[in-house]
Amino acid sequence: MTDAAGLALDQLSIALGDRTLLVVDHPVGPGEVLTVMGPSGSGKSTLLAHVGGFLDPAFRARGTVRLDGQDLAPLPPERRRVGLLFQDALLFPHLSVGENLLFGLHPKLKGRAARRAAVEAALAEVELAGFFDRDPATLSGGQQARVALQRSLLAEPRALLLDEPFSRLDAALKSSVRALVFDAVRRRAIPAILVTHDPADAEAAGGPVVTIGGTP
Amino acid sequence: MRSILIAGIAALLAAPVLIGLAGVVLPAVGYFPALGGDALSLQPFRDLLAVPGIIPSALLSLATGLAATLLSVLVVVGFCAASWGTASFAAMRRLLAPLLAIPHAAAALGLALLIAPSGPLFRLAALPLGLDRPPDLLVVGDPLGLSLTAGLVAKEAPFLLLVALAALPQAKPARRLRLARALGYGRVVAFLLTVWPTVYRQIRLPVLAVLAFASSVVDVALILGPSTPPTLAVRLVGWMNDPDLSLRFLASAAALLQLGVTLAAVLLWLGVERVGTRLLRAAIHGGRRGTADRVVRQVLPLPFRLGALALGLGTAMLLVWSFAGYWPFPSLLPSLSMHNWMRAAASAGPPLRTTLLVAAMATFVALVLVVALLKAIRARGGPMVETKTHLPPALLAAVYLPLIVPQVAFLSGLQIAIIALGWTPGLPLLVAAHLVFVAPYLLLSLADPWFALDPRYERIGASLGRSRPALFLRLRLPLLLAPLLTACAIGFAVSVGQYLPTLLIGAGRLPTITTEAVALAAGGNRGLTAAYALLQTALPCLVFALALALPALRHRRRRGMKPA
Ligand SMILES: Nc1ncnc2c1ncn2[C@@H]1O[C@H](COP(=O)(O)OP(=O)(O)O)[C@@H](O)[C@H]1O
Numbered sequence: 001m002t003d004a005a006g007l008a009l010d011q012l013s014i015a016l017g018d019r020t021l022l023v024v025d026h027p028v029g030p031g032e033v034l035t036v037m038g039p040s041g042s043g044k045s046t047l048l049a050h051v052g053g054f055l056d057p058a059f060r061a062r063g064t065v066r067l068d069g070q071d072l073a074p075l076p077p078e079r080r081r082v083g084l085l086f087q088d089a090l091l092f093p094h095l096s097v098g099e100n101l102l103f104g105l106h107p108k109l110k111g112r113a114a115r116r117a118a119v120e121a122a123l124a125e126v127e128l129a130g131f132f133d134r135d136p137a138t139l140s141g142g143q144q145a146r147v148a149l150q151r152s153l154l155a156e157p158r159a160l161l162l163d164e165p166f167s168r169l170d171a172a173l174k175s176s177v178r179a180l181v182f183d184a185v186r187r188r189a190i191p192a193i194l195v196t197h198d199p200a201d202a203e204a205a206g207g208p209v210v211t212i213g214g215t216p
Numbered sequence: 217m218r219s220i221l222i223a224g225i226a227a228l229l230a231a232p233v234l235i236g237l238a239g240v241v242l243p244a245v246g247y248f249p250a251l252g253g254d255a256l257s258l259q260p261f262r263d264l265l266a267v268p269g270i271i272p273s274a275l276l277s278l279a280t281g282l283a284a285t286l287l288s289v290l291v292v293v294g295f296c297a298a299s300w301g302t303a304s305f306a307a308m309r310r311l312l313a314p315l316l317a318i319p320h321a322a323a324a325l326g327l328a329l330l331i332a333p334s335g336p337l338f339r340l341a342a343l344p345l346g347l348d349r350p351p352d353l354l355v356v357g358d359p360l361g362l363s364l365t366a367g368l369v370a371k372e373a374p375f376l377l378l379v380a381l382a383a384l385p386q387a388k389p390a391r392r393l394r395l396a397r398a399l400g401y402g403r404v405v406a407f408l409l410t411v412w413p414t415v416y417r418q419i420r421l422p423v424l425a426v427l428a429f430a431s432s433v434v435d436v437a438l439i440l441g442p443s444t445p446p447t448l449a450v451r452l453v454g455w456m457n458d459p460d461l462s463l464r465f466l467a468s469a470a471a472l473l474q475l476g477v478t479l480a481a482v483l484l485w486l487g488v489e490r491v492g493t494r495l496l497r498a499a500i501h502g503g504r505r506g507t508a509d510r511v512v513r514q515v516l517p518l519p520f521r522l523g524a525l526a527l528g529l530g531t532a533m534l535l536v537w538s539f540a541g542y543w544p545f546p547s548l549l550p551s552l553s554m555h556n557w558m559r560a561a562a563s564a565g566p567p568l569r570t571t572l573l574v575a576a577m578a579t580f581v582a583l584v585l586v587v588a589l590l591k592a593i594r595a596r597g598g599p600m601v602e603t604k605t606h607l608p609p610a611l612l613a614a615v616y617l618p619l620i621v622p623q624v625a626f627l628s629g630l631q632i633a634i635i636a637l638g639w640t641p642g643l644p645l646l647v648a649a650h651l652v653f654v655a656p657y658l659l660l661s662l663a664d665p666w667f668a669l670d671p672r673y674e675r676i677g678a679s680l681g682r683s684r685p686a687l688f689l690r691l692r693l694p695l696l697l698a699p700l701l702t703a704c705a706i707g708f709a710v711s712v713g714q715y716l717p718t719l720l721i722g723a724g725r726l727p728t729i730t731t732e733a734v735a736l737a738a739g740g741n742r743g744l745t746a747a748y749a750l751l752q753t754a755l756p757c758l759v760f761a762l763a764l765a766l767p768a769l770r771h772r773r774r775r776g777m778k779p780a
């Protein structure tokens with residue numbers, strides 16, 4: 001069981017002082033999206049921070065998080081290879097669109113020309129061909145969301161953590177960006193955790209749903 | 217490990233003050249083996265009390281310090297209460313940076329030229345009054361220190377407005393004013409009762425720094441203050457600089473008296489705060505709405521504007537005087553001459569070089585220290601955590617120590633310590649002395665933007681597999697380019713403006729443009745003094761302009777990097 005591919009949240013509980021915020025015990029298979037639902041303040045972002053390696057020391061976590069059989073606890077964030085998407089695209093404002101993607105692109109790909117070509121291809125994949133030199137602040141919300149997705153995928157993550165990434169998008173964009181994200185998860189066969197309080201997100205994700213902090 | 221770094225840097229900031237104080241306490245009680253004082257005695261204090269006019273000098277320092285602080289605070293309250301949220305408030309906000317960039321000495325010299333009996337105001341009055349020579353009035357250097365107080369208010373009020381502006385958002389002025397006005401309160405009363413108390417609580421330390429500065433200032437007092445007798449700090453510096461080293465005993469006793477004067481000013485100020493609180497409380501209990509405030513709203517912003525105008529006109533006076541040839545009374549304009557600038561060009565090179573070198577080195581060292589400190593503080597909360605971090609209170613106290621203990625007291629002690637250790641005053645010591653004042657201001661200006669940067673940028677960077685150094689160099693530094701350069705410009709300006717550290721620690725061997733300008737002022741050559749003062753003003757202004765222009769240029773095609 002511990003050697004299974006994918007992400008395993010094993011008896012995971014996170015407490016703040018003597019208040020237990022959440023308990024999750026669930027595997028997430030490759031290509032699967034686990035949806036975690038809960039009201040605001042229930043600890044959804046905290047859960048993702050823990051998996052990503054950014055948990056504030058004010059919290060205490062028990063249990064283990066394994067990725068492809070490997071315990072994540074001893075790894076610093078930069079060695080976990082776990083991609084993050086937030087409700088804001090958070091493109092680096094001082095870099096061009098292309099430079100944002102180059103920042104994410106995995107270092108194993110060498111050579112200026114090859115790296116640039118990989119970024120151009122990633123842009124074309126989400127219908128943003130020719131956007132390399134653009135200022136990210138001039139992009140629409142939907143375009144920014146797509147760049148953010150490609151930026152995290154170019155780093156070749158072993159898992160994706162999605163912190164309400166669709167909540168800022170309007171209805172029409174929401175479904176297309178959702179499709180893009182879930183499609184990427186399936187095609188790359190990586191596990192993903194989506195936290196949200198929108199039931200429509202959970203339905204679109206099509207995976208298992210767990211609820212935290214529901215009862216007062 | 218990180219706590220050790222933080223404690224170490226805090227100690228580094230506080231140590232010069234503590235060593236400096238020790239350096240005046242020992243000689244003040246007669247102990248200074250290098251000068252043959254090896255028995256404890258109260259002789260230095262007896263000598264001090266026997267100096268004619270020493271008590272009036274101390275009282276003058278106390279009174280001008282308190283009056284300048286009280287007036288500065290009132291001027292700022294009045295300005296904010298009457299005009300917060302208006303277009304003229306926003307306009308003044310933009311004028312603030314240039315007002316703050318003018319060094320104290322240059323501001324004082326400009327103001328002196330402006331209000332002197334031979335200055336433009338009296339020349340304008342000459343025609344209607346039929347004067348043909350400057351009236352025989354002691355306007356600059358009046359015995360009560362009125363022009364000294366006025367000059368300090370003109371220069372310190374913009375500083376207090378700056379810190380008040382930083383504190384205002386937390387007081388939620390828009391919401392509270394709406395609430396209070398819905399209850400029927402007029403604008404001014406609503407601001408005073410609901411917004412100002414929150415603002416004041418946050419600017420208390422800067423206010424105390426102004427009080428300590430105003431009660432112990434030397435350069436401004438040399439230029440605008442009385443001479444019969446001068447303020448305590450001015451006399452103390454005279455003894456410290458005397459070639460007769462035995463006067464160091466007297467000077468040390470005077471430094472302790474100065475500490476006592478500033479401490480008394482602080483205690484009295486706490487009383488002033490009490491009275492203020494009580495007045496506010498009485499106003500709240502009384503419940504008067506103050507709705508008929510139209511005239512009040514016109515009048516209250518005037519003192520601040522007058523001060524800003526005076527600083528501007530003073531700088532203009534420096535410009536006119538620096539190009540002045542023959543300028544008989546009551547002509548409004550002098551004959552044009554390049555004479556002053558030619559003399560300045562011949563002599564200002566070396567002091568300018570020293571000024572630039574010291575300011576650049578002190579700013580660079582301060583930047584490295586401050587960034588190391590801020591990194592350590594943030595990292596203490598775990599890697600890239602989301603919680604808002606701020607300066608720990610103990611560190612804040614250490615940072616404010618050199619700003620609240622009177623400069624002249626502990627710098628005198630440092631000079632004595634340097635003599636006792638047999639060190640030679642040189643560039644490294646001078647840079648270190650400037651660092652004591654540059655580092656706190658740099659830290660105070662950088663801390664907020666540093667902690668305000670959205671931690672999710674670095675989280676995303678890390679999740680993309682980037683190393684810590686890469687996150688620092690490629691995300692944090694470029695994202696904070698503008699605040700970093702602004703902090704450096706502030707540090708640089710603080711260094712350029714320093715008069716006392718250069719005088720006392722440089723021991724006269726490393727004159728800067730600032731010490732030269734103040735020295736020239738005493739010599740009475742107005743044109744040359746004005747040219748030096750302009751050079752002194754130009755340095756920080758140029759650096760501020762660069763700090764604004766460089767990020768704008770670097771990020772000209774990045775809308776997301778526009779300053780808010
Ligand atoms: N650094 C912190 N220190 C203490 N409490 C925190 C910290 N960060 C978040 N919290 C608290 O932890 C709880 C969970 O927060 P969060 O995970 O952001 O909730 P959600 O994302 O579900 O809205 C909230 O009650 C929040 O106030």
Ligand SMILES: [Mg+2]
Binds near residue numbers: 044045046
């Ligand atoms: Mg959240």
